Amino acid sequence: MEPFRRHQGRMVPLDRANVDTDQIIPKQFLKRIERSGFGPFLFYDWRRNDPDFVLERPEYQGASVLLTGPNFGCGSSREHAPWSLQDAGFKAVIAPSFADIFRTNCLKIGLLPVQLPESSVRRLMELAQEDPALPVTVDLQARTVSAAGFSEPFAMDDFARECLLNGWDDVGLTLRHADAISAYEQHRAAWLPRVPTP
Amino acid sequence: MARTLAQKIWDNHVVRSAPGEPDLLFVDLHLVHEVTSPQAFEALRLAGRRVRRPDLTVATMDHNTPTRGGRQAADDVSGKQMDALEENCRRAGVRLYGMGSRHQGIVHVIGPELGLTQPGLVIVCGDSHTSTHGAFGALAFGIGSSEVEHVLATQCLPQGRPHDLAVTIEGELPLGVVAKDVVLGLVSRVGISGGQGSAVEYRGSTIRALSMEGRMTICNMSIEWGARVGMVAPDDTTFAYLEGRPHAPRGADWEHAIEAWRGLASEENAPFHQEIRLDAASLEPCVTWGTNPGQAVPVGDRVPEPADENQERALRYMALRPGTAMEDIAIDRVFIGSCTNARLEDLRAAAAVIQGRRVHRSVQALVVPGSTQVKLAAEAEGLDRVFQDAGFEWRDAGCSMCLGMNPDILQPGERCASTSNRNFEGRQGAGGRTHLLSPPMAAAAALTGHLVDVRSLL
Ligand code: SF4
Numbered sequence: 202m203e204p205f206r207r208h209q210g211r212m213v214p215l216d217r218a219n220v221d222t223d224q225i226i227p228k229q230f231l232k233r234i235e236r237s238g239f240g241p242f243l244f245y246d247w248r249r250n251d252p253d254f255v256l257e258r259p260e261y262q263g264a265s266v267l268l269t270g271p272n273f274g275c276g277s278s279r280e281h282a283p284w285s286l287q288d289a290g291f292k293a294v295i296a297p298s299f300a301d302i303f304r305t306n307c308l309k310i311g312l313l314p315v316q317l318p319e320s321s322v323r324r325l326m327e328l329a330q331e332d333p334a335l336p337v338t339v340d341l342q343a344r345t346v347s348a349a350g351f352s353e354p355f356a357m358d359d360f361a362r363e364c365l366l367n368g369w370d371d372v373g374l375t376l377r378h379a380d381a382i383s384a385y386e387q388h389r390a391a392w393l394p395r396v397p398t399p
Numbered sequence: 400m401a402r403t404l405a406q407k408i409w410d411n412h413v414v415r416s417a418p419g420e421p422d423l424l425f426v427d428l429h430l431v432h433e434v435t436s437p438q439a440f441e442a443l444r445l446a447g448r449r450v451r452r453p454d455l456t457v458a459t460m461d462h463n464t465p466t467r468g469g470r471q472a473a474d475d476v477s478g479k480q481m482d483a484l485e486e487n488c489r490r491a492g493v494r495l496y497g498m499g500s501r502h503q504g505i506v507h508v509i510g511p512e513l514g515l516t517q518p519g520l521v522i523v524c525g526d527s528h529t530s531t532h533g534a535f536g537a538l539a540f541g542i543g544s545s546e547v548e549h550v551l552a553t554q555c556l557p558q559g560r561p562h563d564l565a566v567t568i569e570g571e572l573p574l575g576v577v578a579k580d581v582v583l584g585l586v587s588r589v590g591i592s593g594g595q596g597s598a599v600e601y602r603g604s605t606i607r608a609l610s611m612e613g614r615m616t617i618c619n620m621s622i623e624w625g626a627r628v629g630m631v632a633p634d635d636t637t638f639a640y641l642e643g644r645p646h647a648p649r650g651a652d653w654e655h656a657i658e659a660w661r662g663l664a665s666e667e668n669a670p671f672h673q674e675i676r677l678d679a680a681s682l683e684p685c686v687t688w689g690t691n692p693g694q695a696v697p698v699g700d701r702v703p704e705p706a707d708e709n710q711e712r713a714l715r716y717m718a719l720r721p722g723t724a725m726e727d728i729a730i731d732r733v734f735i736g737s738c739t740n741a742r743l744e745d746l747r748a749a750a751a752v753i754q755g756r757r758v759h760r761s762v763q764a765l766v767v768p769g770s771t772q773v774k775l776a777a778e779a780e781g782l783d784r785v786f787q788d789a790g791f792e793w794r795d796a797g798c799s800m801c802l803g804m805n806p807d808i809l810q811p812g813e814r815c816a817s818t819s820n821r822n823f824e825g826r827q828g829a830g831g832r833t834h835l836l837s838p839p840m841a842a843a844a845a846l847t848g849h850l851v852d853v854r855s856l857l
Contacts, residue, residue, distance in 0.1 A: 218709050219591060219691055223823040228804045232463060232476040234437035234483050236544075246825050272592040275625065275691075276823060277802075278527040279435065280543035301596060301627050302527060302541055309545035358559075360420045371545070372448070375553045378415050378423060382451075382555055385414045385425050390659070392652035393427060394515050395454045398492035 202311040204368030207340045208292045210265030211333065212348075214326035215255055220269055221276035222303065226285045239281055240288030260333035267294045268326050271319065274303025283307045293339045295346065297322050308361050309371065315339060315346060315355050324351060341365055401666035403563045404632050405598035408538040408663065412521045414555055421557040427520040429550045430506045431458040431493065433484040434804070435525030439548035440487040450491040452554045457515060458488050458495040461505045463804035466767050466794035470498040477805065491551075504770020504796040507531040507738040511615065512772050514644025518633035518660040523550055528738050528820065530621040533630035534614035535637055536663055538598070540628050561598040561627045562672040568605035570679035575854040577748065578613035579740060579818070579837035581605070581677075582620040583685035583695040589675060591693040594626030597672070600665060601631050605679040611640040612744035619739045620820050623692040632664040686725055686850055687822050687835040689713035694822075698725050698840065698852045716824050717832050718812075725850050728834070732815040733764035733845040734827070735791075735838055737801035740818035741769030745838040746777050749818075750785040752842035752856060758790035759848030765792045765807065767799040791845070803828045816844035 230242040247254050255261060267286065273296040274282060283306045286294065293313040307314045317325075328335055328348055337348040341362060345354050364371060375382075402410070415423040429452075436458070443450070450456060460481050465472035473481065481498065488495040496502040502509055507528055510516040518536035523529060525547040532539035542556070550556055568581065586593075599621055606614065614631045621629025631637075638657060641647045648656040683697035690713040696703065702723045705711040714721065719728070735741065735749050746768065758764045766786050768774035774796050777783055783793045800807040801819040809815050809831025818841050819826075822833035834850060843853040 217712075221691070221821075221823045223802075223821070223826050227825055227829070228802050231434050231804065232480050234441070234480055236438040236441070246829055272595075272625065275591060276527065276622075276821060278525060278541040278543050280438075280525075280545060283543075298592065298595065300592070300625060302543060306543035306545065309543065370446075371557070372446070372549050372552045375423060375549065375555055375557065376448075378555075379553075381415045381423070382425070382553060386554075389425075389427075390655070392648040392656055393520070394517060394646045394648075396457050396494045396515070396646070397454050398494070 202309070202368045202370065205292070205311050205313055205341055205365045207338065207342060208265065209336050209338045210292060211263060211335065212266045212268050212325060212329040212337050213256060213261040213264035214329045215267060215269040216326055218270035219272045219275055222274055222279050222282040223276055225274065225282040226279065231279060231281055236284060237288060239285035240290070243285040243289045263290070265290050265292045266337050266339060267291050268322055268329060269294065269296045271297040273299050275300040278302045280306045283310055283312045287312045295322055295325060308365065311365060311368065313339060313341060313365065317346065317353055317355055321353050401669040403665040403669040403671065404536060404600055404630060404663055405538060405561065405563055405628060408519055408521065409560065411519065421559045423555050424521055424558050426523050426550050426554055426556055427455060428510070428515055428522045429456045430510055430522065430524035430529070431456060431547070432462055432506050432526065433460050433480045434462040435544050436487065436547055437480060437483045438544045439525070439551055442548045443551055448552045450493065450551045453492040455554060456493045456551070458484060458493050459503055459506050459509055460484060460497050462798045462802065464498055464797040465805050466797050466799050466807060501771055504772065505738045505741070505798055507619065508742060508769035508773065511535065511611070512644070512770055514641055514647035517641065517647070518637060519663050523556065527622045528619050530626065530629040531615050531619040531738055533618040533621065533628055534611060536630055536633035536660065538628055538630065541622065561596055563670070564594060564597040564599045564626070565671040565674040566599055566601045566677065567603040567674060568601065568677045568679055569603045570605055572605060572679050572682065575684055575839070575857060576682050577837045577839065578609055578616040580682055580685045582617045583687065583692065583835065584682045585677060586620065586624045586693045587685070587695040589624050591623060591691050592625040594621060594624040597626050598628040599626040599630065601629065606631055607634065610744060611636060612742045615742070616739055620692065623820055633660045684837065684840055684853055686840065688717065688719060688725065690716050690822055690824050692820065692822060692835060695835065696725060698850060700725055726852065727849065729814070729849045730762060730816045730834070730844055731813045732809060733762055733841050734767070734800040734815055734817040734819065735765065735841050736767030736769070736799050737819035738769060739820040740838050741767060741773065743773050743776050745818065746773065746782050749838040749842040750782045752839050752853060753789045753846065754785055756789055756846050758845045761848050762845050764790065764845040765794060765800060767794045768796045771796045800827050802826060816841050816850060
């Protein structure tokens with residue numbers, strides 16, 4: 202994973218609550234066996250059916266920070282959702298809350314989920330509406346989000362932050378504890394279910 | 400200190416814990432399907448890593464399998480995804496219940512059916528409805544593809560502890576009210592993010608009285624209110640379901656297992672962060688009117704006035720006017736299927752309503768059994784005839800119209816009464832409109848051509 206330290210970019214306000222992963226990337230695009238190339242299908246139905254959809258507006262093209270409502274990413278566990286956001290150029294999503302699996306998926310691929318109080322997200326949305334060209338800075342090192350006249354700290358647990366800052370391969374980290382895993386395996390009860398290789 | 404069911408299972412699975420880091424949990428059972436696994440296997444290969452425990456990994460095909468015409472009927476891209484799973488399982492030595500297997504089916508239906516889903520286990524799958532398996536008193540949760548890769552490589556997963564939330568439901572369910580109504584009633588009260596970050600334990604006399612199938616329906620939809628885990632303490636109902644299943648322990652092992660399982664229940668004074676209480680007598684047959692599972696009302700109610708912009712949006716999408724009686728909503732399609740409600744008991748409950756009646760002429764109705772085993776068992780007792788005589792289509796097992804990755808989809812503007820778990824915009828097909836309800840309610844809707852209180856047909 203690419204390390205994430207600090208990102209500066211423009212914002213796009215998607216002012217909706219409970220945006221589910223079926224909207225972020227509809228199911229017909231989950232048939233691909235690759236990990237890349239999902240960007241063009243991001244919010245596919247909304248883009249197609251609503252000519253005024255905020256992500257389609259010219260003034261928000263090239264935005265890399267998504268502002269949105271609470272419970273973003275609820276529903277399906279499809280990692281295709283954060284893949285499509287990342288593939289479409291997003292580096293961070295700022296919302297009052299995230300669905301658990303979505304948030305974890307983001308952390309695994311280095312797309313930063315930033316949780317801010319609802320009023321702060323609202324303020325950022327207003328700023329982005331007033332001036333779509335306004336840059337925002339998301340600084341993971343300092344755990345702050347700042348834009349003209351706006352600065353706010355956000356919470357991120359130390360371990361997740363460390364992994365992101367360093368771009369660590371999380372499987373690699375776990376494999377360092379291979380001995381502990383083997384030791385655990387030795388003590389598992391023999392009657393636990395196993396499905397031996399055919 | 401007294402511990403909850405979830406805490407006990409958690410503690411039993413910690414491989415390593417270090418201050419300031421998530422616990423490293425051992426995974427007893429990893430279920431795999433064709434949609435969320437190809438990238439994980441590929442990443443594993445690129446890193447030169449192997450599947451650590453193929454014997455704790457089981458795969459099936461469900462999400463985009465055709466429900467008629469067999470494997471040949473799959474489109475090219477779906478076929479490629481199924482080929483990839485076959486190839487990946489073959490190379491890794493992972494058991495695959497693919498198309499044509501007697502054990503193929505929706506991943507959350509076959510795990511319990513094979514007796515692989517057992518109390519006390521940590522179970523993961525690259526699918527959000529993995530919470531279904533919690534009905535057996537397992538700690539079961541959905542993961543993304545990066546985590547699938549992680550589990551394939553290490554059989555472990557780093558996880559932060561969830562907080563414990565109890566949902567206590569007491570009393571006898573009124574006539575015509577089933578597990579699906581319980582969970583829809585619950586989600587409509589607590590909202591679709593009410594369970595965020597928590598391990599939910601469903602308990603109380605109502606839950607104890609439910610069959611395993613009913614408990615699975617409720618645990619299945621834990622994710623619909625944001626919970627990470629939904630579980631029920633194992634009891635005699637659990638053991639009776641498991642005994643004799645292909646992968647259940649036998650002989651002396653069975654005795655050991657029962658003893659271990661009995662010790663899992665939450666202790667009397669185990670602390671929960673929060674408790675939600677529900678009175679079974681207050682529940683009614685439920686149906687959704689909006690575009691998330693929390694937007695549900697008793698079927699006798701009316702479409703509500705929108706409380707905010709999101710609800711307005713939902714009503715627009717659903718083409719519904721506030722104040723319309725739910726029972727006045729005409730439907731075009733009925734889908735009885737999905738990991739929420741396509742087990743044998745669900746099909747029986749729907750068939751009991753349908754028996755000797757006809758599907759309304761304006762409705763196209765579909766039954767998709769949750770697994771090939773469910774299909775065979777249903778056919779053995781003649782349920783397929785009941786459905787087909789009434790005018791239902793009887794299909795092969797899979798996810799089907801629950802998410803419409805295969806050809807079973809709604810056309811734009813079509814309205815469907817569905818026993819599945821999600822009514823998100825476009826979930827069953829772009830522009831399609833979904834009303835979630837129980838199998839008996841879906842059956843009633845099929846017969847009358849509109850949403851209707853099943854109790855009027857009993
Ligand atoms: S039946 Fe529906 S919810 Fe269940 S696993 Fe399949 S697609 Fe997911």
